[in-house]
Amino acid sequence: MLSIKLITLLAPLTVLGAYTPQSRSSDLVVRDNGQTCTVQSGGSNSTDDSPSFRDAAKQCANGGTLVFKQGVDYYFNTPVNATLNNVNIQLNGNIHLPQNITYVQGIVNGSTGGNVWWINLTGDHLNFTGSTNLSTGWIYGHGQQWWDANPKNGSGIASRPHLWRFNVTNSYLKNIKIRKPIAWVTTLNGNNIDVQNVFVDAATTPNGGFPFNTDGFDVAAKNVKISDFAIYNGDDAVTINNGGENVTVTNGLIAGPGCHGTSIGSLGQAQGVYQTVRNIWFDNIKVHGCVYGSRIKTYLGGQGIVQNVTFSNYDVSNTTFPIYLTQNYFNQGSSQTQNGAGVQDGGNYGGRVDNSSVIIENITYKNWKGDINTYHPGDGSCVTSPCWYDVPGSDGTQAIVIGCSNSTTCKDFRFQNIQVIPQSYAQTQINCTNLDSASNPNLGLVCTNGTLITK
Template sequence: MKLLRPVLWALTTAFVANAHSLPSPQHTCVIPALKDGRDDAPAIREAFSKCGNNGKVVFQKDTTYSVQTALQLHNLKNVQVDLFGTLEYSTDVRYWILHGSYYYFQNISIAMEFSGEDITIDGHGSGTIDGQGQVWYDLALGVGGLYGRPIPFCLRNVKNAVAKNFQIVQSGKWNFVMLESQNILVDNITLSSTSDDFQANPGNLGNTDGFDTINSNNITIQNSWANVGDDCVSFKPGSTNIHVKNLTCYNSAGIAIGSLGQYEGVRDVVENITAEDVSLYGSRNGAYIKTYVGKRTYWPPQGGGGGNGYVRNVVFKNFHIENITASPVLIQQCTHWAGYNVPACADTPPTGFFSNISWSNFTGYMNEKVGTKAISWTCSPLATCEGFSFKDIDVKSSTGANGTYSCTNVVGYNSACQKTN
């Protein structure tokens, strides 16, 4: 485990050096904008068709592009994308439900996806992707898995990419997704998804994750900021060799592994994860792991369960947390979002293997409306949780009291999280 961070850093450093040594673009396409309410997506597709190989594609500064149809920007190679302007998605709910780019996991729908290799997308500090998500928040009303909610930005089946210096606002669902991709550097990205109705109905912002990784390897996410209504980062099934550092999150659900085990009979794997130097403000959780119940109840994306797999070699360190509403250190098994008539966890406990996971140097305080549980590790009796450790967990209650610890079915710890022989 001590070798994880140097190995990840070496891989990322080698990749970044290679990315900056790519050949100069041979041709440039500057995308025009109609500016009359019509769809600019055809012009965007044409630019990538002409300049998506050994070229440069430029979205002009101080220019808004209306995106009314899905963008599947595939077969790219050695392309520089200069995103100076703003991409603004339409609010045509019916269109996006019917035409987004589909992926099986939780029935996600993608509005814009990049595929290929050796891709650099640079917003130069001004680039913006506006998902106009309020229409989706009002429609979903807390149903996070509502079919068709569009993801505004996705690297899908990408090898070697840098995405940096732009912002995504008002995403219809998850903000920034890396799917079946490898060797990705994400740097200086700002994400913001806020609902007009959040104070009266905070649930309607559900499933607006910040960064998500699915079946992806060798990812670095750094120097970024997010104000989102769900997980700030979620390492979903198939996430391996990922490093998150220098991240600030507001109003999120925390840094999450999972949910895992949602698909019956499917083996989910997450391993070699480091998240460090993270600040969480107004978060529901700190750094946590969540798995579905052990028996399928209804169907994904809301229902599910009955899968298995393992999580191993995970480091959470140097977290500062303020106004948290649950536990900063948490394992949450038997997750479900299916609604009523879900069997009790005791009747359908999940299976799985969790090993070599550590939490260290957590500081801050909890919300006055919650208790003082700083550590809550609740493992299923049918799962194996071993090699767990914590050190310097100093997250206090709102009154300044020390946090309490609770451990269930964790190898080497009693119910008060004291080490046993």
Template sequence: MARCCELLAVLLCFLLMLSWCEALSSNVDDGYGHEDGSFESDSLIKLNNEDILRLKSSDDDTVNVLNFGAKGDGKTDDTQAFKKAWKKACSTNGVTNFFVPKGKTFLLKSTRFKGPCKSLRNFQIRGTLSASTKRSDYKDKNHWLLLEDVNNLSVDGGSTGIINGNGKIWWQNSCKIDKSKPCTTAPTALTLYNLKNLNVKNLRVKNAQQIQISIEKCNNVVVSNVVITAPGDSPNTDGIHITNTQNIRVSKSDIGTGDDCISIEDGTQNLQIYDLTCGPGHGISIGSLGDDNSKSYVSGINVDGAKFSGSDNGVRIKTYQGGSGTAKNIKFQNIRMENVKNPIIIDQNYCDKDTCEEQESAVQVKNVLYKNISGTSATNVAITFNCSEKYPCQEIVLENVNIKGGSASCKNVNVNERGTVSPKCS
């Protein structure tokens, strides 16, 4: 009897399943026209719903400045809208993207983007950030856009993002342009301060009020595919300024400006520069170091692959008398110079004042390699080593250097020449 009950139960279950399948097949045919009764349409609906949920989630993790009142017409002041959007993006769990859309120009006064942030990972600039041309709009005279205290951040310009400092009004009032004007500071266009694990890529910066990009007190920084431009006579418009920063890589970038293409100052360690194009500008400068009798330390600088065209300098180390510290373990290699005024220069007696008195101390410059450097000098002196009498330059190596059109001027330096070297110090 028990055996019969078990068989009956199995039979009932089978009949119920068959009935359910037929009903389901009928629903699929009626609703979506699949004559074979397959579940393809149901699966497609499920996939589309998942895509919709994913897209919704993607929207939820992005803060768009347009949703906070930014107009992007190039005339309306969008500063407060950006500040509101940043506050939301930085303080909300799950938000990973701060987004500036393309096709629009956002007029901004001095703006501070401060962390730490909860989950923000991307600062995406697809439109144009345009600086106010009213100097009175700058409560902070040292900064226009200041990004600070955010870790693990990518600042990405895509193929359309531009930062425009509209610096002409500041240049006109510079004492370097108009001697009758007092020498005052001007804002840096983009300051990156106290950031760890920073990635800056695909960014276009132009016509900064003063320095274009300043990287300060950062660690683990990658800069790639940036284009920086300003007129060759624009004062103090350094392309990339680096100070008190460790572990930096700058690659595949093109800088033409009115001051140093890259300026490297105190506290910079382990800087790698690859595939750089520079000109116009003042070249790559380590320094100035030791100003106002200060201590300065720079080490682990490697420039490998660069082209300088029509620049005032090529690769330069400059230090003030009276300072102390060291600039050491530096390599300049695989570099092409075209019509450069000072292709290779070390100046331990740098002076940017009317008079500079002889002093007892200097920043020590040592262990510097110049390798595989070629091209032409625009002046009669292609290589200048103007070193300190009391702290002469040490361990300077010229290896396979061939710069045509100028001689070498070497003072208080012991140079080791390897391979073909022209012009020669000896």
């Protein structure tokens, strides 16, 4: 297992500069009233264990301990929602989602808005702990059949559920093991959350369907620490969404079959909504076989700000675009938001009005090493021609791809000690647009398409 570290959480940042979090101790210990509620299992997938969880959660909702029994299989055939304050949850058994696709789609389609989190937990001082025993304490999504059912040139079949959401304060998750999630895995909302020791296995079988939208973490919370994790998936490993603030993500391994790295956004999809992400630090991340190492993505015509972000100490291998930023994001999964491949090809924006941009400022990339996927770029998620991740002029040698909307939308960028080389040992290249020297006085490189030149 990955090592468990003492909890540290961020203090708000009050000045601009390369973002390095300031830690503060936080004792996230629940007030235990001594009551223990054991979740009962019916013993097979023909019996829904969700009502048993609801009953236990209601009984121990304030100050109790919920226990899933060691080595026991639980079948959550219907979604569960619970509000739990000062509660410990101990996952010593295994949770299974239903395996009937049509049945699950019916539940999703019957929900308001078409979004379902199969497990949805809210509360204060909610601590969720999995087992350190590798033979138990798993959450099984049974997602392979969903991936295999995806039609040719499809980007994921309709009406897929999210796995789980934590809308919590002063809480932690640790020792989490998830296998074959259907799609979006962990959503974090709230404030003051610590996540430790997480393994997500969303890797498809040989010649299996692509695991579209298997995001590891979608974070829209404040004061969050995610540490010591391994994620194998087909989308962003960790993405910071609108409202994410004071977040550290450290000590991670992310890998294919088609991972999209550590991400900010996408932001600005709804053109009339102002969105923000501030004070984010990614550090000590290993990236293997991914399309991206890090990515910042905003829509043309969006509004908002991305401010104070550091990507430091990345070790990348066999990665197509190690460092990537676009202010003209292209979403192949939705014709409504389709806006073309972006500024790199002169623009093809599908009707979106180019009247604003999400401002991106005070961004630092430092201490990157590794190699570019020169010979077999991309992954198995391409369903369009040209491919959604195609960058015109790229040839497997670009360590950095930056596409800013204009000379004022990307400010105070810094690149330090970037040593990423093509697998062919050709010269490292850069594809760079609109990192203007006046707006970026300490850029550390020359922003021009061609050979990467550092200062």
